[in-house]
Amino acid sequence: MNVHQVDPNESKYSASATAFRANVDRDLANDELRDNFRGAMDYLMDKRKNAFPIEDELETLREKCKLIKQRCLLKLPQLLEQLEANLQRNGIQVHWAESITDANEIIAQLIAQKNGKTVVKGKSMVSEETALNDYLEARDIECLESDMGEYIVQLAHQHPSHIIMPAIHQNKKQVAKLFADNIEGFEYTTDVDALIGEGRRVLRDKFCHADVGISGVNFAVAETGTLCLVENEGNGRMCTTVPDLHIAITGIEKVIEFLDDMPPLLSLLTRSATGQIISTYFNMITHRRQEGDKDGPAEVHLVLLDNGRSQAFADEEMRQTLQCIRCGACMNHCPVYTRIGGHAYGTVYPGPIGKIISPHMLGIDATKDLFTASSLCGACGDVCPVKIPIPKLLLRLRKESVRKQSDGSPQIMHGQGAGRKTIEALLWQGWSIVHKSPTLYRISMFMLTRCRGLMPKKIGPWTTVRTAPQPAAKTLHERIKARNKATTQGAK
Amino acid sequence: MTQLNTQHLRSYPNKPAQVYLYGTCLVDSFFPDSGIDAIEFLEQQGVEVLYPQGQSCCGQPAYNSGYQDEAKAVAIEQIKQFPLDIPIVIISGSCGGMMRHHYKDLLADDVPEIEKFCDRIFEFTEFLVNVLRVKLNDKGDPQRVALHTSCAARREMGVHITGRQLLGQLDNVELITHDYESECCGFGGTFSVKHPDISGAMVKDKTKNLLDTDVVKYISADWGCMMNINGSLDYQKKGLRGEHIATYLLNRTTNNGEA
Numbered sequence: 028m029n030v031h032q033v034d035p036n037e038s039k040y041s042a043s044a045t046a047f048r049a050n051v052d053r054d055l056a057n058d059e060l061r062d063n064f065r066g067a068m069d070y071l072m073d074k075r076k077n078a079f080p081i082e083d084e085l086e087t088l089r090e091k092c093k094l095i096k097q098r099c100l101l102k103l104p105q106l107l108e109q110l111e112a113n114l115q116r117n118g119i120q121v122h123w124a125e126s127i128t129d130a131n132e133i134i135a136q137l138i139a140q141k142n143g144k145t146v147v148k149g150k151s152m153v154s155e156e157t158a159l160n161d162y163l164e165a166r167d168i169e170c171l172e173s174d175m176g177e178y179i180v181q182l183a184h185q186h187p188s189h190i191i192m193p194a195i196h197q198n199k200k201q202v203a204k205l206f207a208d209n210i211e212g213f214e215y216t217t218d219v220d221a222l223i224g225e226g227r228r229v230l231r232d233k234f235c236h237a238d239v240g241i242s243g244v245n246f247a248v249a250e251t252g253t254l255c256l257v258e259n260e261g262n263g264r265m266c267t268t269v270p271d272l273h274i275a276i277t278g279i280e281k282v283i284e285f286l287d288d289m290p291p292l293l294s295l296l297t298r299s300a301t302g303q304i305i306s307t308y309f310n311m312i313t314h315r316r317q318e319g320d321k322d323g324p325a326e327v328h329l330v331l332l333d334n335g336r337s338q339a340f341a342d343e344e345m346r347q348t349l350q351c352i353r354c355g356a357c358m359n360h361c362p363v364y365t366r367i368g369g370h371a372y373g374t375v376y377p378g379p380i381g382k383i384i385s386p387h388m389l390g391i392d393a394t395k396d397l398f399t400a401s402s403l404c405g406a407c408g409d410v411c412p413v414k415i416p417i418p419k420l421l422l423r424l425r426k427e428s429v430r431k432q433s434d435g436s437p438q439i440m441h442g443q444g445a446g447r448k449t450i451e452a453l454l455w456q457g458w459s460i461v462h463k464s465p466t467l468y469r470i471s472m473f474m475l476t477r478c479r480g481l482m483p484k485k486i487g488p489w490t491t492v493r494t495a496p497q498p499a500a501k502t503l504h505e506r507i508k509a510r511n512k513a514t515t516q517g518a519k
Numbered sequence: 520m521t522q523l524n525t526q527h528l529r530s531y532p533n534k535p536a537q538v539y540l541y542g543t544c545l546v547d548s549f550f551p552d553s554g555i556d557a558i559e560f561l562e563q564q565g566v567e568v569l570y571p572q573g574q575s576c577c578g579q580p581a582y583n584s585g586y587q588d589e590a591k592a593v594a595i596e597q598i599k600q601f602p603l604d605i606p607i608v609i610i611s612g613s614c615g616g617m618m619r620h621h622y623k624d625l626l627a628d629d630v631p632e633i634e635k636f637c638d639r640i641f642e643f644t645e646f647l648v649n650v651l652r653v654k655l656n657d658k659g660d661p662q663r664v665a666l667h668t669s670c671a672a673r674r675e676m677g678v679h680i681t682g683r684q685l686l687g688q689l690d691n692v693e694l695i696t697h698d699y700e701s702e703c704c705g706f707g708g709t710f711s712v713k714h715p716d717i718s719g720a721m722v723k724d725k726t727k728n729l730l731d732t733d734v735v736k737y738i739s740a741d742w743g744c745m746m747n748i749n750g751s752l753d754y755q756k757k758g759l760r761g762e763h764i765a766t767y768l769l770n771r772t773t774n775n776g777e778a
């Protein structure tokens with residue numbers, strides 16, 4: 028099996044993922060940012076809760092959707108071939124990209140063939156993954172984000188901090204200032220409707236003149252060769268119908284087998300993400316413009332990206348990572364994400380899903396601080412609509428991260444063993460020796476309790492925000508021994 | 520959060536004459552009072568408690584850190600200490616989750632019939648409610664308390680349900696719900712040491728939410744969380760403290776109810 032090869036220069040994100048600890052310090056200290064996230068996450072959690080008034084129904088639907096995604100993943104290679112055949116038959120060209128560079132090159136070529144100079148883009152996390160905007164801009168192609176959140180983030184020269192709500196880290200005052208600084212003629216206001224109206228006005232103009240529209244895909248139906256796109260602003264429909272060339276990009280795991288698989292997934296997706304029963308827009312694209320159609324692109328292309336996904340696919344346990352439908356519920360409910368926000372992760376996908384998918388994209392070396400940054404509280408796994416056992420996968424990644432390299436163990440992941448530190452490994456070996464021997468354990472606990480007066484007041488990072496606990500004068504083992512003795516003597 | 524989590528659902532045996540107590544390493548060396556109190560409470564309910572002196576740690580710290588071979592060696596040793604086919608009552612929800620659920624994965628290839636061992640594991644409050652079906656007689660003065668359940672305890676052992684039920688049986692105790700009650704306190708074992716800043720931000724919020732209530736103490740079935748929360752409260756020089764539910768129940772129902 029081929030382990031995904033990561034070129035550290037390929038993704039701008041691998042460098043920032045290694046800076047996780049510094050990012051955390053920076054963002055924890057930012058009170059405004061923390062307030063923005065707490066407020067937004069509370070709102071989204073509430074929305075989701077109200078969208079599922081009947082727990083049993085939610086549970087049944089989750090189980091059903093888990094099984095749909097697992098079935099589709101089981102047949103992934105075959106479904107991808109079927110999807111390709113049916114799309115081609117419908118007149119939609121399919122392109123395979125193993126790496127993000129491949130994907131960007133394919134897209135740039137398609138644009139060049141049409142002499143395209145301007146692109147409007149609907150919300151697509153996979154295009155964030157490939158850093159498509161930067162790639163195209165370096166080739167003098169203007170690429171404008173048309174989703175309101177993405178537009179704000181692009182204007183601020185930032186990256187999305189949430190996979191559904193890209194600009195959630197900004198409050199309305201910050202957006203108002205951003206608009207005032209960047210949009211000519213904009214008069215400062217914090218009225219949300221006015222802000223959105225202003226953004227729309229700028230974008231509307233661009234839609235009419237863009238050469239190319241780029242979008243993501245939420246579900247790609249193999250049976251019918253249909254690309255499904257969930258969105259709320261209508262910008263996705265504009266991107267996929269107005270320009271003459273439409274290029275869709277998505278990950279290989281988005282393929283589903285039947286059209287009938289889509290409705291339950293869609294229902295769970297929108298309700299888990301924003302608490303909506305259905306999104307405002309739902310697009311199903313099965314053709315390019317046909318004879319007699321009034322609009323629609325003359326050409327439609329789909330770029331299918333691997334970028335480490337087949338590495339996850341090859342392992343039965345980690346394959347579950349690919350069940351993800353990118354609803355964002357796991358981050359909305361994550362106490363770590365709520366504290367540090369999305370940018371601290373330094374990865375395209377932040378939060379719990381980011382911690383389990385990024386190691387496949389960027390390698391363990393660049394991401395080893397991410398999957399340890401979890402208390403394993405399990406909130407993510409409890410809300411995931413397709414029941415990905417996220418805490419279990421975090422444990423698995425920790426295991427791969429500290430895997431001994433010399434023991435001839437199989438190559439499962441790029442960078443496995445990168446998190447192993449000699450001192451730490453020795454400590455755990457010592458710990459194991461003591462705790463598997465009743466005698467050694469009793470001796471060490473005896474020492475600990477007898478030396479309690481010598482316990483340092485400061486014990487590393489623990490005591491930066493807490494006082495140190497005091498060992499007891501006598502262990503439970505000793506006290507029970509004494510107690511049992513007393514009872515038997517008393518009985519005599 | 521109200522998601523239906525069925526992981527903790529199971530069938531329960533009749534009341535046994537004898538049980539084992541699993542004390543956990545943390546209680547053994549830092550908080551042995553809770554172990555003694557749990558034994559006294561169980562004895563009062565007419566159950567004999569055996570405490571194998573060979574027990575040490577369930578292996579969770581190493582397991583959660585990725586050192587599964589090291590955890591496995593310790594886990595196998597624990598199983599040997601509990602040969603009789605009687606329930607093993609454990610006074611920590613998260614260690615309970617480790618032994619009841621994670622042992623199945625960890626030891627699947629090493630211990631024949633590991634499922635049988637796992638099925639003998641009961642968290643303390645779960646055991647009181649579902650096996651002993653205790654009826655508590657509250658002898659204490661009126662009091663307002665909060666409940667903090669560890670995340671693993673809640674998810675894997677359903678302690679938020681049984682803990683609530685037990686406190687609900689105490690007539691003079693009013694259980695106050697604090698904001699973000701189900702949110703993690705930030706302990707997470709080695710997480711609190713590997714990522715002290717994030718963990719610190721979490722426990723700060725947890726203590727704030729507890730302090731915002733007017734409770735005299737908070738109750739928990741997990742010393743891991745309480746060591747974290749109490750440590751933070753102490754650091755902030757606040758008087759509020761957590762108390763293990765075994766101690767609390769014992770005191771409320773005996774000793775003229777002084778708790």
Ligand code: SF4
Nearest residue numbers: 351352354355357411
């Ligand atoms: S892992 Fe689950 S909860 Fe998180 S984004 Fe994916 S589908 Fe949603």
